[in-house]
Amino acid sequence: MASPAQPGTIFSPALAARFDRLVTLYPVRRSALVPMLLYAQDEIGYVSDAVVAEVAARIGITELDVRNVVSYYSLLKTRPAGKYHVQVCTNISCMLRGGNEILDHCKKKLGIPNKGVTPDGVFSLEEVECIGACSWAPAAQVNYAFHENLTPESMDQVLSDYRAKAPNGEGK
Amino acid sequence: MATLTTHPDCVPLVSYRFGKGATNIDKYLELDGYKSARKAMELGPDAIIAEMKTSNLRGRGGAGFPTGMKWSFVPKQSAKPKYVLVNGDESEPGTCKDRLIFEHDPHAVIEGVIIAALAIQAKMGFIYLRGEYRYLIEIMEKAVADAYARGFLGKKIFGSDFDLDVVVQTGAGAYEVGEESALMESLEGKRGIPRIRPPFPAVVGLYGGPTIINNAETIATVPHIFRIGAAEYAKLGTERNGGTRLFCLSGHLVRPGVYELPMGYNLKKMIYEVGGGIPNGKKLKAVVPGGSSTPVLTADEIDIGMDFDQVGKAGSMLGSGGVVVLDETVCMVEFALRTMKFYQHESCGWCIPCREGTDWLKKSLTRLHAGGGVDKDIDNIRYLAENMLGRTFCPLGDAAAMPTIAFVKKFRKEFEDHLEGRGCPKHRAAEPEPALV
Numbered sequence: 001m002a003s004p005a006q007p008g009t010i011f012s013p014a015l016a017a018r019f020d021r022l023v024t025l026y027p028v029r030r031s032a033l034v035p036m037l038l039y040a041q042d043e044i045g046y047v048s049d050a051v052v053a054e055v056a057a058r059i060g061i062t063e064l065d066v067r068n069v070v071s072y073y074s075l076l077k078t079r080p081a082g083k084y085h086v087q088v089c090t091n092i093s094c095m096l097r098g099g100n101e102i103l104d105h106c107k108k109k110l111g112i113p114n115k116g117v118t119p120d121g122v123f124s125l126e127e128v129e130c131i132g133a134c135s136w137a138p139a140a141q142v143n144y145a146f147h148e149n150l151t152p153e154s155m156d157q158v159l160s161d162y163r164a165k166a167p168n169g170e171g172k
Numbered sequence: 173m174a175t176l177t178t179h180p181d182c183v184p185l186v187s188y189r190f191g192k193g194a195t196n197i198d199k200y201l202e203l204d205g206y207k208s209a210r211k212a213m214e215l216g217p218d219a220i221i222a223e224m225k226t227s228n229l230r231g232r233g234g235a236g237f238p239t240g241m242k243w244s245f246v247p248k249q250s251a252k253p254k255y256v257l258v259n260g261d262e263s264e265p266g267t268c269k270d271r272l273i274f275e276h277d278p279h280a281v282i283e284g285v286i287i288a289a290l291a292i293q294a295k296m297g298f299i300y301l302r303g304e305y306r307y308l309i310e311i312m313e314k315a316v317a318d319a320y321a322r323g324f325l326g327k328k329i330f331g332s333d334f335d336l337d338v339v340v341q342t343g344a345g346a347y348e349v350g351e352e353s354a355l356m357e358s359l360e361g362k363r364g365i366p367r368i369r370p371p372f373p374a375v376v377g378l379y380g381g382p383t384i385i386n387n388a389e390t391i392a393t394v395p396h397i398f399r400i401g402a403a404e405y406a407k408l409g410t411e412r413n414g415g416t417r418l419f420c421l422s423g424h425l426v427r428p429g430v431y432e433l434p435m436g437y438n439l440k441k442m443i444y445e446v447g448g449g450i451p452n453g454k455k456l457k458a459v460v461p462g463g464s465s466t467p468v469l470t471a472d473e474i475d476i477g478m479d480f481d482q483v484g485k486a487g488s489m490l491g492s493g494g495v496v497v498l499d500e501t502v503c504m505v506e507f508a509l510r511t512m513k514f515y516q517h518e519s520c521g522w523c524i525p526c527r528e529g530t531d532w533l534k535k536s537l538t539r540l541h542a543g544g545g546v547d548k549d550i551d552n553i554r555y556l557a558e559n560m561l562g563r564t565f566c567p568l569g570d571a572a573a574m575p576t577i578a579f580v581k582k583f584r585k586e587f588e589d590h591l592e593g594r595g596c597p598k599h600r601a602a603e604p605e606p607a608l609v
Contacts, residue, residue, distance in 0.1 A: 025339050026339065027253070027296075027379050028360065028361070028379065030360060030361035030362075031341075031359055031360055031361050032361065033361035033362075034341075034342065034343065034344050034358060034361060035341060035342045035344075037344060038303055038342055038344045059361070068363060069361065069362060069363055072346065072363040072364060072520070073303070073343070073344035073345050073346050074344075074345035074346060075303045075304070075344040075345030076344050076345070090510070091265040091464070091510065091514055092265050092266060092423075092460070092464055092496055092507065092510055092511060092514075093265065093266050093422035093423055093494075093496055095507075095510055096422075096423040096424055096496070096497075096498065096502065097422075097423070097424075129263075129265070129347065129514055129517060129518065130263060130264070130265040130266070130267075130347075130464075130514070131304050132262050132263070132267065132268045132270075132271050132302070132304065132305070133174075133268055133271075134265070134266050134267065134268045134420055134422035134428075134494060134496070135177075135268050135420050135421060135422050135428045135429045135430050136174070136268075136428070137422055137423075137428070141304060144304070144306035144307060145307075146173075146174075
């Protein structure tokens with residue numbers, strides 16, 4: 001089952017090479033599973049059926065084993081999010097400094113509910129638990145980038161900066 | 173980017189290299205880097221552990237277990253390989269200190285792993301960071317690669333006969349994985365479900381081998397103990413609570429931030445002098461002293477020293493160092509509900525008292541906050557929470573129950589005010605959501 005090189009890989013050569021190495025770092029290949037899924041999602045956009053199949057084959061476990069793990073971790077998504085996934089923290093430290101207001105503002109500005117995706121596929125929105133920015137609250141992450149000490153006005157700026165980065169007509 | 177905030181009372185020990193470009197290995201070496209690892213190598217396992225015991229360093233993840241003692245539990249002889257595991261899954265609401273360590277001083281984490289590995293004679297270490305900390309994973313991976321290139325990791329480190337491999341691992345979003353046994357499951361490529369103890373990780377841990385698992389701040393403190401001397405380190409703190417710690421001040425403060433202060437520093441002073449007091453002329457209502465799982469303190473309970481023993485005596489816990497400050501405008505039912513929403517979301521579902529308990533507590537608190545509560549609800553909330561205590565594999569159940577009990581006990585009047593027909597005007601009604609996952 002455990003075959004190191006996949007001739008028909010869905011990943012870029014760089015990521016495939018990274019995965020070839022990753023499985024060799026640990027006493028057991030399966031330890032590479034969680035990082036592999038996250039890095040695959042970063043490249044493909046979400047944990048698609050094809051990702052599940054290839055990751056299962058690379059590690060030498062069943063697709064069911066992989067899906068069991070996927071469903072546990074909140075960063076792993078089985079459907080496409082927006083190109084820019086806006087994650088607003090509303091946990092206690094952020095809540096005390098206006099995290100809910102930032103979330104409401106994003107809903108209004110983007111015209112989508114929590115966990116929604118804009119029709120053009122550029123943005124998605126998610127209310128998240130503590131992201132480790134408590135002393136710089138309220139805070140949000142767009143993909144992996146932190147944006148801290150937010151106000152509705154600075155959040156607008158953050159969103160319009162990402163909007164400007166997305167090529168015209170970009171969508172899923 | 174996260175930066176340290178300073179105050180004249182701060183003692184820069186763990187933060188000694190913050191803001192000095194120490195992610196660069198040459199800069200790190202210039203600032204006494206990797207000297208402690210060489211010193212530890214000369215001392216040998218028994219003397220390393222003796223030094224750790226002298227330092228009175230206690231685990232910075234939350235439980236405050238003496239680190240030297242934890243290390244001493246690892247058997248000298250073992251048929252299975254031993255491991256050192258760094259817990260950088262920082263997820264306790266109110267806590268944002270490990271971020272600074274990874275961002276400003278990644279080599280201190282590596283050096284701490286080397287010393288721990290020398291102490292128990294482990295040949296492999298893992299540094300586990302939460303998936304959200306992607307930029308820090310990149311910093312850590314670069315630091316590990318640089319350490320390999322210099323011969324500080326890999327075969328025959330520092331020219332000795334000792335081999336040590338270190339791998340940086342990413343999580344993918346799960347508070348539960350910050351619990352030691354769930355973290356080991358995650359590192360084995362599984363769902364982060366806790367293991368029952370005993371056996372403890374020191375005997376049966378990662379891949380079934382004896383394992384030291386320490387919080388990132390704990391590990392990053394280790395080289396500093398050998399840098400200044402264990403006795404000197406111990407003297408910075410209070411009795412049985414050695415050294416300093418990174419306190420994360422958040423919430424209603426004029427100057428929130430992460431500050432390094434001596435263990436035992438007075439909480440009142442921390443809020444009013446270090447944190448600059450409560451903004452907008454408001455009064456202090458309550459303080460969550462050590463992350464969301466620690467029982468709340470009222471405004472007149474804060475004249476205490478911030479070490480594990482003194483906060484414990486005051487009926488709470490020093491926890492993870494996340495000090496969350498609430499002014500008089502905060503609705504305690506809303507705060508209790510938000511706290512419970514978190515634990516309900518994060519419960520892994522393995523132990524029934526936690527899975528069902530957090531869900532029912534969230535439902536009860538939601539109803540109470542919306543104004544639909546009945547008299548019995550308040551006692552039921554407390555009864556339910558009390559029956560979760562100690563009945564789960566891991567402390568997540570306790571972490572959800574303890575603050576809830578304290579909210580009801582100390583702010584019962586506010587819960588009563590929410591009863592029938594007197595819902596909180598601040599209640600946010602749930603709205604239908606599409607499923608993204």
